[in-house]
Amino acid sequence: MNYKFANRLSFLQPNPLRENARKNMMHPEVISFAFGFPPEEAFPIEKMAKISKALYELPDHEVFLQYGDTKGHPMLLEPLAKRLETVYDVYDEQSDDLMIVSGSTQGMDLTVKAFCNEGDIVLMEAQTFSGAVNAVLSYGAIAKPIEMKGETIDVEQVESALANDTEGKIKLIYLIPTFQNPLGTSMPLEDRHAIYEIAKKYGVVIYEDDPYGDLLYEGEPIPRIKSFDTEGLVIYSGSFSKILAPSTRLGFIAASKPIIEKLILGKQSVDSHTNQYWQLIAAKLMTDYDFEAHIDSLRALYREKFEAMIEGLEKINPELLTYIRPTGGYFLCAKLADDVCSVKFNDYLIDHHVAIIPGNVMSVEKKGFEKYFRLNFTKPSIEEIETGMAIINDALKFAVKSSNKTIAS
Amino acid sequence: MNYKFANRLSFLQPNPLRENARKNMMHPEVISFAFGFPPEEAFPIEKMAKISKALYELPDHEVFLQYGDTKGHPMLLEPLAKRLETVYDVYDEQSDDLMIVSGSTQGMDLTVKAFCNEGDIVLMEAQTFSGAVNAVLSYGAIAKPIEMKGETIDVEQVESALANDTEGKIKLIYLIPTFQNPLGTSMPLEDRHAIYEIAKKYGVVIYEDDPYGDLLYEGEPIPRIKSFDTEGLVIYSGSFSKILAPSTRLGFIAASKPIIEKLILGKQSVDSHTNQYWQLIAAKLMTDYDFEAHIDSLRALYREKFEAMIEGLEKINPELLTYIRPTGGYFLCAKLADDVCSVKFNDYLIDHHVAIIPGNVMSVEKKGFEKYFRLNFTKPSIEEIETGMAIINDALKFAVKSSNKTIAS
Numbered sequence: 001m002n003y004k005f006a007n008r009l010s011f012l013q014p015n016p017l018r019e020n021a022r023k024n025m026m027h028p029e030v031i032s033f034a035f036g037f038p039p040e041e042a043f044p045i046e047k048m049a050k051i052s053k054a055l056y057e058l059p060d061h062e063v064f065l066q067y068g069d070t071k072g073h074p075m076l077l078e079p080l081a082k083r084l085e086t087v088y089d090v091y092d093e094q095s096d097d098l099m100i101v102s103g104s105t106q107g108m109d110l111t112v113k114a115f116c117n118e119g120d121i122v123l124m125e126a127q128t129f130s131g132a133v134n135a136v137l138s139y140g141a142i143a144k145p146i147e148m149k150g151e152t153i154d155v156e157q158v159e160s161a162l163a164n165d166t167e168g169k170i171k172l173i174y175l176i177p178t179f180q181n182p183l184g185t186s187m188p189l190e191d192r193h194a195i196y197e198i199a200k201k202y203g204v205v206i207y208e209d210d211p212y213g214d215l216l217y218e219g220e221p222i223p224r225i226k227s228f229d230t231e232g233l234v235i236y237s238g239s240f241s242k243i244l245a246p247s248t249r250l251g252f253i254a255a256s257k258p259i260i261e262k263l264i265l266g267k268q269s270v271d272s273h274t275n276q277y278w279q280l281i282a283a284k285l286m287t288d289y290d291f292e293a294h295i296d297s298l299r300a301l302y303r304e305k306f307e308a309m310i311e312g313l314e315k316i317n318p319e320l321l322t323y324i325r326p327t328g329g330y331f332l333c334a335k336l337a338d339d340v341c342s343v344k345f346n347d348y349l350i351d352h353h354v355a356i357i358p359g360n361v362m363s364v365e366k367k368g369f370e371k372y373f374r375l376n377f378t379k380p381s382i383e384e385i386e387t388g389m390a391i392i393n394d395a396l397k398f399a400v401k402s403s404n405k406t407i408a409s
Numbered sequence: 410m411n412y413k414f415a416n417r418l419s420f421l422q423p424n425p426l427r428e429n430a431r432k433n434m435m436h437p438e439v440i441s442f443a444f445g446f447p448p449e450e451a452f453p454i455e456k457m458a459k460i461s462k463a464l465y466e467l468p469d470h471e472v473f474l475q476y477g478d479t480k481g482h483p484m485l486l487e488p489l490a491k492r493l494e495t496v497y498d499v500y501d502e503q504s505d506d507l508m509i510v511s512g513s514t515q516g517m518d519l520t521v522k523a524f525c526n527e528g529d530i531v532l533m534e535a536q537t538f539s540g541a542v543n544a545v546l547s548y549g550a551i552a553k554p555i556e557m558k559g560e561t562i563d564v565e566q567v568e569s570a571l572a573n574d575t576e577g578k579i580k581l582i583y584l585i586p587t588f589q590n591p592l593g594t595s596m597p598l599e600d601r602h603a604i605y606e607i608a609k610k611y612g613v614v615i616y617e618d619d620p621y622g623d624l625l626y627e628g629e630p631i632p633r634i635k636s637f638d639t640e641g642l643v644i645y646s647g648s649f650s651k652i653l654a655p656s657t658r659l660g661f662i663a664a665s666k667p668i669i670e671k672l673i674l675g676k677q678s679v680d681s682h683t684n685q686y687w688q689l690i691a692a693k694l695m696t697d698y699d700f701e702a703h704i705d706s707l708r709a710l711y712r713e714k715f716e717a718m719i720e721g722l723e724k725i726n727p728e729l730l731t732y733i734r735p736t737g738g739y740f741l742c743a744k745l746a747d748d749v750c751s752v753k754f755n756d757y758l759i760d761h762h763v764a765i766i767p768g769n770v771m772s773v774e775k776k777g778f779e780k781y782f783r784l785n786f787t788k789p790s791i792e793e794i795e796t797g798m799a800i801i802n803d804a805l806k807f808a809v810k811s812s813n814k815t816i817a818s
Contacts, residue, residue, distance in 0.1 A: 049465035056458035065654035134678035269543035
C-alpha cells in the first residue's frame with residue numbers, strides 16, 4: 001500500500017537522536033550532557049508515595065480515575081493560579097484563565113492549532129526548542145527564525161519582520177525568555193518590555209514558554225513578559241516536567257479568558273483531558289507540603305552541578321571555546337572557535353562516550369549552528385560533569401590540532 | 410484585543426453539555442444514563458494500589474517518572490501486542506507495529522493529522538462519536554456522514570461515495586464496527602468483509618475504533634476488520650478507558666509499520682509521550698495478574714446492568730419507543746415514535762432528574778436525529794436503572810399525551 005499522507009507532515013523525518021535517546025542514556029559508559037532530563041535525586045519520592053497511597057485509600061476513586069474536566073482539576077488549578085499570581089505575577093483572576101495541558105509541548109501544539117492557518121508565520125528565536133518548531137510546521141505554518149543578538153532574540157529584527165508583514169501572516173511570536181533552550185541565557189528586562197510593545201503595536205500574540213523559570217541559581221528573577229501584559233497578548237506556558245517529573249505529562253497555560261476558551265475547545269478533540277492522578281499529586285504537593293521549599297531544594301541541587309560545569313568550562317582555553325554564562329535553568333550553549341573542526345570534535349566525543357546536542361538540532365532551520373552545542377548539567381552527577389568536561393577539553397585540543405594537521409598536510 | 414483565530418477551529422463552540430458533565434453527575438438526585446463512564450466498582454483498586462506501591466519502592470524511579478519513548482513503554486507494548494495477536498488477531502509482528510497514545514481520542518487526532526489535508530474527506534457513520542467528528546473538523550477536513558442501515562453503516566453508500574470521488578479527496582473511513590457509539594450495535598461480518606474490499610479497491614484507509622470491544626455480553630465475538638487486513642489498510646484503535654480507568658489516558662494503535670512511524674512523528678510534537686505511570690500499571694496488570702479474568706469480571710458486572718436496562722425497555726410500549734438490542738458495549742440507542750414530542754420528552758426527563766444524550770449530539774451533522782437518544786448502562790446502579798427506566802416510561806406517556814393535547818387545543 002502506497003499511503004497518501006498529508007502534506008503538513010512531509011517535513012517530518014524519523015529523528016534517530018530522539019529514538020535512541022533512552023538507549024544512549026542506558027549505555028553504561030556514556031556521560032550524557034544531551035537531554036533535558038532531571039536526575040533521580042530530584043524526584044520528591046517520599047512525598048509522592050505518601051500522596052499516592054492516600055489516593056488509593058480514598059472511599060471514592062473517581063476523583064483520580066474517572067474522566068475529568070478538559071480544563072483541569074480544580075484541586076490543582078486553584079493553588080497553581082495562586083502561585084502564578086503571587087510568585088510570578090503572570091496570572092490575574094479578573095482577565096486571565098488557567099488550564100492544564102499534557103506537558104507544555106501540548107500547550108504550543110494547541111496554540112498553533114488555534115491561531116495559525118496553513119501558510120501563517122510564527123517568529124521564533126533562531127536557536128530554539130525543536131518541539132516548538134515541529135508544532136508550528138505540523139499545522140502547515142511557517143517557522144521564521146529571528147537572529148540571536150548575544151544572549152537573546154534581536155528585537156529590532158522582530159519589529160522589522162512585523163513591519164514588512166503587509167499580509168498579516170505573522171500570528172505568533174514564540175519565545176523562551178527565561179533560561180532559554182538551548183542558550184540557557186535570559187532576555188534582559190528592557191528587551192522584554194520592547195518586544196511586548198512591538199507585539200501590542202502590531203496586535204500579535206506572544207507565546208512565553210517558561211518551563212525552566214523556577215530554577216534560578218544566581219541574581220534576581222527577571223519579571224516575565226506576561227507580568228506586564230495589560231492587553232491579553234501573552235500566552236504564558238509552564239510545566240511540571242522540570243520541577244516535579246517529566247512523565248507526569250503536566251503543563252499549564254495562563255492566558256486571557258477568550259484564548260483559554262479556544263484552547264480548551266481544541267484540547268477536547270486532542271486528548272479530552274490530562275490524566276488526573278498526576279494533577280492530584282501535584283495539587284497535594286502544593287497544598288499539603290511546602291512547595292517553595294521543594295523548589296529551593298532543586299535550586300540547591302542544580303546550582304552545585306551548574307557551578308561544576310562552569311568550573312570545567314573555565315579550565316578550557318577560551319580561544320577554543322566560548323559560552324555565555326546563564327543564571328539558571330537546565331542548559332548552557334558553547335561555541336567552537338573557528339579553527340576547531342566540529343566534525344572531529346563530535347567524533348572524538350562519540351568515541352569517548354560523551355553525549356551533547358549539536359547546535360543545528362536546536363535551531364529553526366536545522367543548519368547554520370554547526371559550531372554550537374548544548375550542554376545539560378542537571379542530569380549528570382558532579383563526577384560525571386568533571387570527567388565529561390575534561391573529555392570535552394581533550395576533544396577541543398584534538399579537533400584543533402588534527403584539523404591544523406589536515407590543513408598543513 | 411480582537412484575536413484572529415485560525416479558520417479550522419471556527420466550527421468549535423463551547424459545549425455546555427460537556428462543560429456541565431461532571432457538575433450534572435454530582436447532582437445528588439440525578440440518575441445519569443448520559444456519559445460513557447465506568448462505575449467505581451469497575452476499577453481494580455487493590456491490584457492498582459499494590460502495583461503503584463511497588464513502583465515507588467523501586468530503587469530507580471526513572472522507569473515511571475522520566476521522559477519516555479514516544480512509541481510507548483516496552484513493558485506495556487509487549488504484553489499488549491501479544492494480547493491483540495492472540496485474542497483478536499489484529500496485530501501481526503511481521504507487518505504491524507503498535508504505539509501507545511494518550512487516550513484513543515488522540516489516536517484519531519494523530520491519524521487525521523497524518524492523512525488529511527484541508528478539504529480532504531473522512532467518511533463516517535451518520536451517528537457516531539462526537540470526539541472523532543471534531544478531530545476531523547479541527548484539521549480543516551470534512552466529515553461526510555454515511556446513512557445507517559439498521560444496525561450499521563450503509564456499505565453501498567460508502568462504495569458510491571468512493572466511486573464518485575474523482576478528485577481522491579476521501580482519505581479515511583472512520584468506523585466503530587463493534588458496539589457502536591451511540592447505537593451499541595455491531596456491524597455484521599459480511600459487511601466488515603464488504604467494506605474492507607471496498608477500501609482495498611479504492612486504496613482508502615479504514616480507522617477501526619474499538620474502545621468497547623472487550624465488553625461482550627451475548628453471543629460470539631465478530632472478527633475485527635483488522636483481522637483480515639492483508640494490505641496494511643486498517644488502523645486498529647483500542648483503549649484502556651473502558652477496561653481499566655478513563656483517567657489513565659491510555660489508548661493504543663495497531664497498524665502497518667509505515668503508518669505507525671508517521672503517527673509517532675506526529676505525536677512527538679503533540680505531547681512527546683504518554684505518561685509512564687499508567688503504562689506500567691496497565692503492563693503489570695497484564696503480566697503479573699490474570700487480565701482476562703479482570704475482563705470477565707467487567708463483562709459480568711455490565712451484563713447484569715445491561716439486562717436490567719433491557720428489562721426496563723421491555724416494559725415500555727413499543728408503539729412509543731423502539732431500539733435495536735446490542736450484544737455488548739456501553740450504550741444502547743432508542744428512538745421515539747413519531748407521535749412522541751421529543752422536546753416534551755426531554756423536558757420531562759430534566760424535570761425528573763434523568764440525564765440522557767440527545768441523538769443530535771452523537772451525529773456528524775448535529776441534526777436529523779431529534780427522535781433518538783443514547784442510554785449508558787455501565788455507570789448507573791441496577792436500582793438507578795430500574796427507577797430511571799420507569800421515569801423514561803412516564804416521560805413517553807407524558808410526551809405523547811400532552812403533544813396530542815396540544816394538537817387538539
